[in-house]
């Protein structure tokens with residue numbers, strides 16, 4: 578059964594590790610992530626952007642697929658199904674479809690509007706036992722066609738949103754979605770420390786987990802980050818493994834064209850990426 582992310586994140590905060598959010602795009606992605614989490618006894622959050630939800634034929638299909646896999650794969654570790662960077666309408670749709678966790682991203686609105694819309698979701702999520710992530714300070718890079726500038730969140734605004742009673746808070750600290758440019762100056766730990774000091778116990782979320790050096794990830798966890806989002810890195814490892822299979826001509830040998838064979842190296846690559854991230858995040862054996 579899907580669970581809210583609340584308990585797993587509070588445990589992570591108290592235990593000084595982070596839970597990984599790995600975004601899913603299809604059956605192979607979902608299966609690979611769930612199998613790795615189960616094997617490593619790690620709690621896990623499956624992230625779904627609105628674009629990926631649409632690609633997978635809508636949120637009902639996603640919920641049906643994930644619930645089917647929890648049963649079919651005998652998954653016993655805690656799993657949250659989470660809307661990533663949701664609009665207000667998308668959040669409502671996912672709540673109705675059976676998601677166990679929601680991110681409402683109001684970071685591109687003026688703070689008053691972000692407060693108003695986040696407030697409207699807090700009570701509903703509370704009643705239904707759904708965890709709710711809010712965002713302050715747009716995170717850089719591109720997410721479903723929306724390009725943020727990588728600003729740093731204002732700690733006072735973080736406090737206002739946190740005090741609404743959300744479960745976890747994503748705050749821009751110089752992190753970027755997608756690949757990091759060579760001249761990226763790194764995470765702003767001074768900003769993270771200020772935010773943490775202002776919001777207190779609230780588990781913090783680090784978006785754009787791809788390509789942040791391991792020492793920075795560990796430092797961020799020590800400063801209160803309890804959830805780290807990984808999306809691009811699985812895409813890169815999947816496509817590299819798939820390209821290798823085709824370039825080596827393996828699809829031309831025997832029944833190598835069987836889609837289950839063509840996609841197998843990519844699945845193994847996703848598993849390796851998820852395992853590597855879970856080792857860094859410290860969540861292995863925490864289920």
Ligand SMILES: [Zn+2]
Pocket residue numbers: 662716720754784785806
């Ligand atoms: Zn994000």
